[in-house]
Amino acid sequence: MKPIERCKALIARDREIISPATRISYFPLAVSRAEGSKVWDLDGNEYLDFLSGAAVTNIGHRHPRVVQAIREQLERFIHNTLAYTYYEVPALLAEKLAEITPGRFPKRVAYGLSGSDANDGAIKLVRSATRRLRILSFLGSYHGTTLGALTLSGISLNMRRSLSPLVPEIYHVPYPDCYHCYLGLQYPDCGLACVEYIRELFRILIPPEETAAFILEPIQGDAGVVIPPSEFWRELRALCDDHGILLVDEEVQTGFGRTGRWFAIEHWGIEPDVILTAKAIASGMPLSAIISRSELMETWSVPAHLFTAEANPLCCAAALATIEVLEEERLPERAERVGRTALKRLGEMMEDHDLIGDVRGRGLLIGVDLVRDRKTREPAREEALKVSWRAYEKGLILISFGRFGNVLRIAPPLTVSEKELEEGLGIVEESIDDVEKGKAPDEVLKQMTGW
Numbered sequence: 001m002k003p004i005e006r007c008k009a010l011i012a013r014d015r016e017i018i019s020p021a022t023r024i025s026y027f028p029l030a031v032s033r034a035e036g037s038k039v040w041d042l043d044g045n046e047y048l049d050f051l052s053g054a055a056v057t058n059i060g061h062r063h064p065r066v067v068q069a070i071r072e073q074l075e076r077f078i079h080n081t082l083a084y085t086y087y088e089v090p091a092l093l094a095e096k097l098a099e100i101t102p103g104r105f106p107k108r109v110a111y112g113l114s115g116s117d118a119n120d121g122a123i124k125l126v127r128s129a130t131r132r133l134r135i136l137s138f139l140g141s142y143h144g145t146t147l148g149a150l151t152l153s154g155i156s157l158n159m160r161r162s163l164s165p166l167v168p169e170i171y172h173v174p175y176p177d178c179y180h181c182y183l184g185l186q187y188p189d190c191g192l193a194c195v196e197y198i199r200e201l202f203r204i205l206i207p208p209e210e211t212a213a214f215i216l217e218p219i220q221g222d223a224g225v226v227i228p229p230s231e232f233w234r235e236l237r238a239l240c241d242d243h244g245i246l247l248v249d250e251e252v253q254t255g256f257g258r259t260g261r262w263f264a265i266e267h268w269g270i271e272p273d274v275i276l277t278a279k280a281i282a283s284g285m286p287l288s289a290i291i292s293r294s295e296l297m298e299t300w301s302v303p304a305h306l307f308t309a310e311a312n313p314l315c316c317a318a319a320l321a322t323i324e325v326l327e328e329e330r331l332p333e334r335a336e337r338v339g340r341t342a343l344k345r346l347g348e349m350m351e352d353h354d355l356i357g358d359v360r361g362r363g364l365l366i367g368v369d370l371v372r373d374r375k376t377r378e379p380a381r382e383e384a385l386k387v388s389w390r391a392y393e394k395g396l397i398l399i400s401f402g403r404f405g406n407v408l409r410i411a412p413p414l415t416v417s418e419k420e421l422e423e424g425l426g427i428v429e430e431s432i433d434d435v436e437k438g439k440a441p442d443e444v445l446k447q448m449t450g451w
């Protein structure tokens with residue numbers, strides 16, 4: 001057993017003073033340092049990182065270019081609110097974001113501090129731009145915890161219990177989750193019944209001409225890495241075009257190279273009207289950006305989406321450096337290549353481990369869906385928690401997530417070396433093997449809330 005006394009002592013203090021609503025607990029990891037794909041705890045134990053701070057450190061922890069950019073900006077000034085003054089880094093970054101995001105039309109950018117506020121911004125923007133109130137979101141989605149973002153989310157009752165009334169006129173429809181289909185059907189025999197479902201709603205319940213937007217993740221992350229079939233995107237874009245509905249592409253988790261493209265929607269060649277980004281944009285500094293067609297942003301007026309600390313110059317400098325690193329090191333392409341190797345290796349594990357029901361992903365956003373029975377696909381939530389615990393004991397940061405909490409989240413930094421990846425996947429396999437052989441005690445579940 002490795003020493004974890006210091007971690008445990010800090011966690012005991014933390015539990016007394018920090019609100020329980022702010023953390024989903026897995027294992028007693030208290031971080032003291034992080035570099036590249038490695039993290040060290042307070043007791044000096046080293047871990048390989050398959051979580052990347054929740055898909056944030058895409059270019060690795062403390063990339064020297066990011067550290068240098070923050071230092072240089074720190075020497076000039078830390079804060080001058082963009083609400084009343086001008087400075088160059090936010091404009092430079094906005095020009096860059098307009099260039100790298102899909103859609104060959106004039107764009108404008110609005111900043112915030114988190115993925116959640118970007119989603120709230122999207123609700124306001126599409127309503128202002130269309131003068132329509134209704135918004136369609138998707139079951140299984142996670143959009144964050146500000147009031148608008150949690151209204152959009154469709155993954156956990158704990159997020160919304162006792163908070164009603166939430167933001168009105170937001171409806172949820174089934175996401176094309178072809179492994180755990182909401183409608184109990186099988187793709188492709190289903191004939192894309194989830195899109196038919198939307199058409200039916202438009203026929204009998206929700207007037208399409210009163211619908212402002214669809215807001216959705218191109219690949220649902222926290223639902224357990226759920227990847228829609230290509231026709232879904234074509235059909236959805238067509239529905240938008242037919243009824244003047246805006247398509248909001250929520251790339252908070254999938255953006256900045258994570259899935260093997262700069263933005264995941266590019267896998268399907270679709271041009272969204274609005275793109276939401278945060279998380280990896282600034283390698284961990286708090287920043288979000290809404291990038292949209294210019295004419296939409298000309299419809300909302302100040303101060304509809306203004307924050308004192310928006311576009312903090314340290315965060316913008318970190319974002320510019322992050323984008324340069326992604327470009328120069330060609331990390332989206334690398335994610336695609338290395339991700340393919342990981343998917344192959346995980347696919348091979350299925351031959352020896354019945355606990356694995358499905359392996360799916362794009363780039364380095366990969367989910368390993370654990371089931372009790374491959375036929376019924378009964379989710380193996382507790383087993384997934386135990387795998388995550390065993391992996392931690394063996395030096396790998398790996399969590400389980402998903403709408404049933406049974407999917408292992410494989411999301412290392414895009415800079416992870418091939419050796420590190422192989423080592424981490426080896427630990428994943430050993431941990432699954434241990435759980436299958438009953439080597440992980442039920443005891444550990446008491447400390448783990450999990451998804």
Ligand SMILES: Cc1ncc(COP(=O)(O)O)c(C=O)c1O
Pocket residue numbers: 054113114115116117142143144145217221222250251252253254278279
């Ligand atoms: C797809 C998606 N949207 C929004 C959010 C919320 O982002 P934040 O936690 O920065 O508010 C998350 C966070 O996990 C996310 O995965």
